[in-house]
Amino acid sequence: MNSTMNRLPVSTWNPLGVNYAPASAALPGVPAGGWAKAAALSPALPAGVIAPTEADFAHFAESGMGTEADSWLAENANLVNHLAVSGTADAPVVFETKLDADHPHALTYLTVDAAAGSSLTVVQVVRGDAENGVSANLTRIRAAENAHVILVQVQLLGNQARRWNAVAIEEATSARVEQVRIELGGAVTACGTRAVLDHNKCEYDLDAVYFGSGSDVLDFNDVSVHTGKDTLCEMHTAGVLTGHASKILRGTVDFQRGAKRGVGHESEDVLLFSPNARNRTAPLILCGEEEVEGQHAASVGRLDENKLYYLRSRGLSEAQARRLMVDARFAPAIDKIPLADLQDEVRENVAGRLNDELDG
Amino acid sequence: MSSPLLEVKDLQVVVGEENKVLLDGLNLTVNAGETHVLMGHNGAGKSTLMSALMGDPRYTVTRGQIIFRGQDITHETADVRARAGMFLSFQTPEEIPGITLESFLRTAAGAVTGKPVKVMKFRHEMAAQMEALNMDPSYADRYLNVGFSGGEKKKAEILQLLMLKPALALLDETDSGLDVDAVKTVASGIKAYHNADNALIIITHNAKILEGLQVDYVHVLDDARIVRTGDGSLVNEIIEEGFTALKEDEAK
Numbered sequence: 001m002n003s004t005m006n007r008l009p010v011s012t013w014n015p016l017g018v019n020y021a022p023a024s025a026a027l028p029g030v031p032a033g034g035w036a037k038a039a040a041l042s043p044a045l046p047a048g049v050i051a052p053t054e055a056d057f058a059h060f061a062e063s064g065m066g067t068e069a070d071s072w073l074a075e076n077a078n079l080v081n082h083l084a085v086s087g088t089a090d091a092p093v094v095f096e097t098k099l100d101a102d103h104p105h106a107l108t109y110l111t112v113d114a115a116a117g118s119s120l121t122v123v124q125v126v127r128g129d130a131e132n133g134v135s136a137n138l139t140r141i142r143a144a145e146n147a148h149v150i151l152v153q154v155q156l157l158g159n160q161a162r163r164w165n166a167v168a169i170e171e172a173t174s175a176r177v178e179q180v181r182i183e184l185g186g187a188v189t190a191c192g193t194r195a196v197l198d199h200n201k202c203e204y205d206l207d208a209v210y211f212g213s214g215s216d217v218l219d220f221n222d223v224s225v226h227t228g229k230d231t232l233c234e235m236h237t238a239g240v241l242t243g244h245a246s247k248i249l250r251g252t253v254d255f256q257r258g259a260k261r262g263v264g265h266e267s268e269d270v271l272l273f274s275p276n277a278r279n280r281t282a283p284l285i286l287c288g289e290e291e292v293e294g295q296h297a298a299s300v301g302r303l304d305e306n307k308l309y310y311l312r313s314r315g316l317s318e319a320q321a322r323r324l325m326v327d328a329r330f331a332p333a334i335d336k337i338p339l340a341d342l343q344d345e346v347r348e349n350v351a352g353r354l355n356d357e358l359d360g
Numbered sequence: 361m362s363s364p365l366l367e368v369k370d371l372q373v374v375v376g377e378e379n380k381v382l383l384d385g386l387n388l389t390v391n392a393g394e395t396h397v398l399m400g401h402n403g404a405g406k407s408t409l410m411s412a413l414m415g416d417p418r419y420t421v422t423r424g425q426i427i428f429r430g431q432d433i434t435h436e437t438a439d440v441r442a443r444a445g446m447f448l449s450f451q452t453p454e455e456i457p458g459i460t461l462e463s464f465l466r467t468a469a470g471a472v473t474g475k476p477v478k479v480m481k482f483r484h485e486m487a488a489q490m491e492a493l494n495m496d497p498s499y500a501d502r503y504l505n506v507g508f509s510g511g512e513k514k515k516a517e518i519l520q521l522l523m524l525k526p527a528l529a530l531l532d533e534t535d536s537g538l539d540v541d542a543v544k545t546v547a548s549g550i551k552a553y554h555n556a557d558n559a560l561i562i563i564t565h566n567a568k569i570l571e572g573l574q575v576d577y578v579h580v581l582d583d584a585r586i587v588r589t590g591d592g593s594l595v596n597e598i599i600e601e602g603f604t605a606l607k608e609d610e611a612k
Binding site for chain 1: 441454503
C-alpha cells in the first residue's frame with residue numbers, strides 16, 4: 001500500500017525514482033495478532049497546557065506523506081494524545097517512547113491545538129530497538145494567530161526498527177511553527193512534513209538531520225505551501241550517509257497565487273562517507289505568484305580535505321576532525337533541543353554511529 | 361649544547377600527479393629561542409616549505425628528513441606534528457561553520473596537550489588574549505572564521521598560537537592583508553608568544569611584523585632551495601633592493 005507516499009508535488013522524470021517513496025519504505029503491514037500494546041504516554045503538562053481526550057482535526061491538511069498515509073497512521077495509532085495550549089507554556093511537553101521486545105510497536109498520533117498568542121514546545125523522543133519494530137508517528141499542529149509552536153523530534157532507534165514520521169501544519173496569521181527533526185537510526189526512515197501557510201505573515205522553519213548507514217533506506221518529503229502574503233519558510237537539512245545507505249530528500253517551496261512577498265529558502269548538505277552510499281536530492285520551487293523569493297541549495301560530497309587538514313594541523317586526529325565536522329553540520333538542529341541531557345544524548349548517539357563508521 | 365628544535369635535511373618535496381619538484385635539497389636548522397625569516401619571490405617555495413613542515417597531505421616528501429625535537433616526523437600526519445609542538449598560521453585560514461572559535465580552540469587545546477581543558481581558566485585566558493589582540497569578545501562565540509574579515513582571521517590565527525603555545529610557530533604571511541594598526545597588534549602578539557624555549561619561522565615581505573623581534577637568520581629561497589642565509593640586516597637589504605639585485609650580487 002501507499003505506493004505514492006511522500007509524493008513530490010509535481011512529478012519529474014520517473015526513471016529518476018524520486019517521485020514518491022520506494023516500495024522498501026512503504027508503511028508496514030498490520031501483524032496477524034494486531035499491534036502490540038504500548039505503554040501510555042502521560043507527559044507532565046506545564047501551566048496553560050491541557051490534554052483533552054478528544055480533538056477535532058477531522059478536516060485537517062495532509063502531511064508531507066500524503067492523505068492515505070495520514071489516515072493509516074491515525075487509524076493504526078496505539079498511542080493517541082491531544083494537547084491544547086493557551087498562554088505561554090514555561091516548559092516543554094516531552095513524549096518519550098521506547099521500543100523493546102515487549103513493546104515493539106509505537107504508533108503515535110498527536111494533535112497540538114495552539115490558541116491565539118500561545119507558545120509551546122513539544123519534544124518527541126523515540127529510542128530502543130526491536131526485531132520488526134515499528135515507530136510510526138502522525139503529528140498535526142494547528143497554530144492560531146500569533147501562536148508559536150516548536151516541535152522537536154528525536155529518533156534514536158537501533159538498526160532493526162523501521163520508522164515513519166508524518167507532520168501536518170496549519171498556521172493562522174503571524175503564527176510560527178519551528179520543527180527540529182533528528183532521525184539517526186532505523187533500517188527504514190520515511191518522513192514527510194507539509195506546512196500550509198495560507199494566512200499572512202506566518203512562518204515555518206525546519207532544521208533536520210539524518211544519519212544513514214548499512215543498508216538503510218531514508219525517504220523525506222517536506223513541503224511548504226504559501227498562499228498568504230509575507231510568508232516565510234526556512235527548510236534546512238544536513239545528513240551523513242555511509243555504507244550502502246540510500247536516501248531521497250524532496251524539498252518543495254510552493255508559492256501559490258496570492259503569496260505576495262513570500263520567501264522560501266531550502267538547503268541540504270550531505271556528507272558521503274562511502275562510495276556505495278546513494279544520495280538523491282530533489283529541490284523544487286513552484287512559483288504561481290510573481291513577487292516571491294525562493295532559493296534552494298544542495299551540497300553533496302566528501303569532507304573538504306582542506307578543512308580536514310586545517311583541523312588536523314591543530315592536533316585533532318582524523319577521526320576527531322571528522323566528528324567535529326559532522327557535529328558542525330548537525331549543530332544548528334541539536335542546539336535547538338531544549339533539554340541539555342537530550343542534546344548530550346543526541347551528540348553521543350551521533351558520535352557512536354561515527355565511531356562505528358570510522359572504526360570500520 | 362642541546363639538540364636543535366628542528367632539522368631539515370636534504371628535503372625534496374613534490375606535488376601533483378606529475379610529481380613537480382617544489383623543494384630540492386633544502387637544509388635548515390632551527391634552535392629554541394631563534395627567529396628565522398624566509399624570503400623569496402612569489403613561487404620560490406616558501407609556503408611549500410611551511411606546508412611540508414606541517415604535513416600538508418597535498419605535498420609528498422620524496423627525499424630527506426624532517427627532525428623535530430629529536431623525532432623523525434618526515435612522514436607523520438599534521439595532527440602528530442601539532443601534538444609534537446608544531447603550529448602553522450595559515451595564509452588563508454579555513455572557515456568552519458557550526459563550530460565556534462572558543463569550542464574549536466578548547467578542542468584543539470585538549471588535543472595538543474592530551475589533557476582535559478579546565479573551561480573557566482581557559483575562557484579567562486582566551487578573553488585576556490583576545491583583548492590584547494583587540495578582538496571583539498563576541499568572536500569567541502562566532503563560527504570559526506565564518507564572516508571574519510581578513511584581519512580578524514589573521515588575529516584568530518595568532519590567538520590560536522597564543523593559546524596552544526607550540527614549540528615551533530610557522531607564520532605564513534600572517535601580515536598580508538592587514539592594515540598598519542593590525543600589523544602592530546599581530547606583531548605584539550607574536551612577541552608575547554616568543555621566548556627562549558620556542559622558535560619562529562616567518563614568511564613575510566614586510567619588516568613591520570618583525571618589529572620587536574630579534575631576527576637571528578634570514579633565508580632566501582630560490583629555485584627550490586635556500587640560496588642565501590644572513591642575519592637580520594638582510595631583511596631590509598631585500599626590501600630596499602629586491603631579489604633581483606641580490607641575485608646579481610651573488611652572480612658577481
